[in-house]
Amino acid sequence: MKNKLLITGIAVAVLLFMAGFLALPKIVDLVKQTSPSNQSHCVVAPGEWEPARGECPGTTVEMRTKCNNFCEKHPECCGERNENAGGAFSGREEILPPPTNKVVSKLKRNYPATIKALNEGPNIYVREGKTEILSDEALQGIKSIGFNTVQVLLIGKKENGKLVFNDVNNAVLLNDIVAVKSNGLAVWVALDFAGPPDAKTALGEYDELKSSFLDFTKISAELMEKYKVEYLTVNNELDRPFKEQKQWSAEEINNHLADLMPTANAVARREFNGKLINKITQTQNHAKKVLDASFQNVDIAGVDVGPPMNQKMSLSMYQAKFNEYQYYASLAEKAGVSWMNAEYWQGDFDSDYDNFVKNHELTYAQISFDAYLQTVPKGVGYVWNDIRTLSLPQGEATKQALKIFFDRI
Secondary structure (H helix, E strand, O other), X not given: OXXXXXXXXXXXXXXXXXXXXXXXXXXXHHHHHHOXXXXXXXXXXXXXXXXXXXXXXXXXXXXXXXXXXXXXXXXXXXXXXXXXXXXXXOOOOOOOOOOOHHHHHOOOOOOOOOEEEEEOOOHHHHOOOOXXXXXXXXXXXXXXXXXXXXXXXXXXEEEOOEXXXXXXXXXXXXXXXXXXXXXXXXXXXEEEOOOOOOOOOOOOOHHHHHHHXXXXXXXXXXXHHHOOOOEEEOOEOOHHHHHXXXXXXXXXXXXXXXXXXXXXXXXXXXXXXXXXXXEEEOHHHOOHHHHHHOOXXXXXXXXXXXXXXXXXXXXXXXXXXXXXXXXXXXHHHHHOOEEEEEEEOOOOOOOOOOHHHHHHHHHHHXXXXXXXXXXXXXXXXXXXXOHHHHHOOOHHHHHHHHHHHHHHO
């Protein structure tokens, strides 16, 4: 009897094992779909392409299109995406814990004599994938080039028509602030205007926008004061999204800019004891009231200059664009405000650099350096955009030229 029971038990066990073995792939798939590293209820058809972790939003137009097409078909797989940026990814897989109060309480301000800043751009705060902060190794490499300041972005998002913190991305920013300051560099935080908006994004009624933006400015300034940030930009190229608004007349655009820039700076000034820097573009195309407003309630007036680098623009035409430095510097002197180059760029952060940029990187960068050095009165700082350019074919030579330039300013 015992032998029969034993044989029966073994047979049942074998059947259960075989059933489990046959069902294993389905179980694994279920676990994959419901595991913390995957979005819940994310079901992709067998053989259908799906992005690997960290692969989206992509660094090329082709990959970004592929990622966005996937998310249009499978929105449940993609988490939060930023509609203001054409549906691009903006979520994170995890929220980093913020720095402890003990760490934050020890932060101090440290101002360099001349600002030599690297602009890290938006990608480190809006990209899907593993959440990482700036490493000590990367920051020491930045210092070795001659940079003494890192410019990073505080990115807002729209929620029920209001600008609010994007807590997931801001957690990375706050840890980056601590990392930058711990490595002996100054921190410059610029507000990203909710995305930022572009020509396809209507900003709506000005009064509602102003109210929301001033509230966002206030809480941002309070937070940056807590972290003893050295420099804060609340007007981060507001002229660019404003001039694209089709619902406003040219006169309304000028009036809105002339009103909002000094008002936002005044709100920030009440909460923030560091230095305020304005950032504006194409100053020679702006009305006098807009230019006058860019010098109000600020410590430094910044002008961003980065003409397109391509074969359509001759070297002499490119060179002429840097008259912007002298034009704005002269106005700043009359206004009694220090000025600086607040951004020089050779391409966009989220695109690949084409062969023309790669082959002419140093030649064109030197034009910007020379124009800045020749400008009177002397500027109080210079910002280089995107450290990736220093790894292009001419990157090492450009890096050495940048070091020499920094020694001269």
